[in-house]
Amino acid sequence: MSATQLAALARTSDPRTMLRRFLALDAVVTGANGVAYLAASGPLGDLFGVDATLLLILGAFLAAFAAGVGLLAARPHPAALPVRLVVEANLAWAALSLLALALWLTPSTAGAVWTVLQALTVAGFAGLQHMSLRARQDISS
Numbered sequence: 001m002s003a004t005q006l007a008a009l010a011r012t013s014d015p016r017t018m019l020r021r022f023l024a025l026d027a028v029v030t031g032a033n034g035v036a037y038l039a040a041s042g043p044l045g046d047l048f049g050v051d052a053t054l055l056l057i058l059g060a061f062l063a064a065f066a067a068g069v070g071l072l073a074a075r076p077h078p079a080a081l082p083v084r085l086v087v088e089a090n091l092a093w094a095a096l097s098l099l100a101l102a103l104w105l106t107p108s109t110a111g112a113v114w115t116v117l118q119a120l121t122v123a124g125f126a127g128l129q130h131m132s133l134r135a136r137q138d139i140s141s
Contacts, residue, residue, distance in 0.1 A: 015136035016077065022132050023073035023086065026125040027066045033118065034062030048111030065089065083133050090126035094119040 037044060037059025045052035069086055072078050097119040101112060 015132060019078060019083065019129065019132035019136055020073050020075075022125065022128040023069055023078065023083070026086070026090070026129065027070035027073055029121065029125075030062050030069065031066030034059045034064075034066055038063065047108065048114055049108030050105065050111055080133060080137070083129060087126045087130045087133070090122045090129070094123035094126070097122075 037055040039059075041052040041055040041059065044050075045055050048055075072082050072086065097115050101107070101115045105111070105115070107115060
């Protein structure tokens with residue numbers, strides 16, 4: 001993706017604003033997912049064919065992670081190291097989701113589709129955040 005495409009997607013050409021927007025979007029989507037898992041672990045567990053307790057644990061983790069990413073997005077100048085940690089955590093989540101699907105989860109069709117879609121979404125956030133961080137560093141140097 002070129003810098004122009006990234007800027008169009010973020011609706012700004014300022015790399016710092018771009019980064020903060022992609023972090024904020026990640027926080028909102030991740031937070032909504034976490035709250036849904038916490039509030040409706042039973043029905044979602046039934047729909048996805050996954051243990052409700054697992055969804056509760058994942059929901060708590062996602063809510064806490066989203067809060068941290070939201071705090072990072074709220075900073076006027078998010079530091080590079082925490083952003084890299086978010087990118088790496090997102091990549092790890094995506095990889096572990098697909099690995100869990102392949103090796104030990106036996107979800108329903110809806111659960112399998114959801115697992116793949118959320119893994120791709122999270123990997124997409126990681127890519128956008130990484131590119132935005134690089135664009136910001138390119139401007140600074």
